[in-house]
Amino acid sequence: MRVSLFITCLADQLYPEVGESVVRLLHRYGCEVDFPEAQVCCGQPAFNSGYQDEAREVARGLIRAFEHSEYVVSPSGSCTGMIHHYYPLLFENEPEWKRKAEELIAKTYEFSQFLVNVLGVTDLGAVLKAKATYHASCHATRFLGVKEEPGLLMSNIKGLEVIDLPRKEDCCGFGGTFAVKMADMSEAMVCEKAGHVCSTGANILVGSDMGCLMNIGGRLNKDNQPIRVMHIAQLLEEGVKNGESGR
Template sequence: MAETGTPNAARPAERPSRPRVGLFVTCLVDLMRPSIGFAAVKLLEQAGCIVEVPEQTCCGQPAYNSGDRETTRAIALRTIAAFEGYDYVVAPSGSCAGMIRAHYHELFADDPNLARRADELSSRTYELLNFLVDVLNFDDFGAEFDGEVTYHDSCSGLRELGIKAQPRRLLAGVKGLKLVEMAENEVCCGFGGTFAVKYGEISNSIVEKKTANVSASGAGTLLAGDLGCLMNMAGKLSREGKPVQVRHIAEVLAGMTDTPPIAAAPPKGRG
């Protein structure tokens, strides 16, 4: 991919033959959908990486979006320390990767040493799909998926990191899968982290338009690269009674679709 001027355009000059990757799992994946983390590990290992998961916490985005810079700095310092020494840091989330790449520097602008460490981490941090395609140039995972899917371009990944072509290149290699583009696929789903909490009525209005476009596409499955967006859209689709399955793209690429879709009712006899 040509240089775009986005934060993810910068990359180390030389790539190790077997990169040592620190997986930034993300809070939502850890607490709500661990299968995405396992899928990310499988994809990265299949692409030739050594994957490790250091002890970690949040990227700091909720505190940052709420204006709490002191808490955000404390969280960012823990993240910087946790991921020192890795060739790359990879997150299955455009919003978390975007937080590190686009916003960590300003947190430490008054401290040259900490700003340098933040910049160093930022230069090694990538969203999963961006890393697989643009850094590793790997897009053939031998995956199969029988059915039509539509794809939502999450705001942070698209606008902060320039992630648009990468998921489509990866999906093009999945045997049996047909991508059907929904209308306004680049428009926000209404989640926005704390935005959905602060402005619930506006958030609901936005996601209502999104689910209408999802349904109108005719696809049986909705994919995206950010769990927050997926949970928001899956919840709305479920409440509307629309029979669309919702999954993270990593689960499809890794062939790990035995797990029930997001927001699906638990199997009978459970829960």
């Protein structure tokens, strides 16, 4: 199975280790992973700011980059959600590009979604003695319907106590450009979210979008809360290493 990694802007520029964890786990299950260097932003910042023409041009570049890929996997529910939910809208008046967008949609998956629903992997033999809570990002749950997959993967990590996050359906306040345009409201939202994370007593916060994790993690750090912030791919990889070493 050939898989192309769509790294996304945040992971590429700030959290490359997340992409590395994704690649190593995909290799573990027999995937041949490539990285099309022509890939660009999904266009979400421009789209959210009302620049649809500019977003459309960026989207064309991403479609071209993955045109010959068998599968496309991303460590971001948000960017994957942009492709699935808004690309058909961007190209609704361009039949040829809409067809190409739909072809990309059909083969593009968020990481946990691909692991569970395509590879059929739910138990990686991971071991990690810790308490964790999971932040379900808005785009992954609402746009993609990724609701059960992360929890299923975490429930099979031996030694991991998974604690339900209060008001887990609430946004963390990041929302990309929303955090810049509506800074005061965004801060109030992330303060509330960080408080809920702390209330669980977990020592690890897990998520599937680095934008959300960057936002919540920044608040936790500012409040001097010693809570590790991990993408689910990082959590799984660390657990797999523990399992293989017998810890």
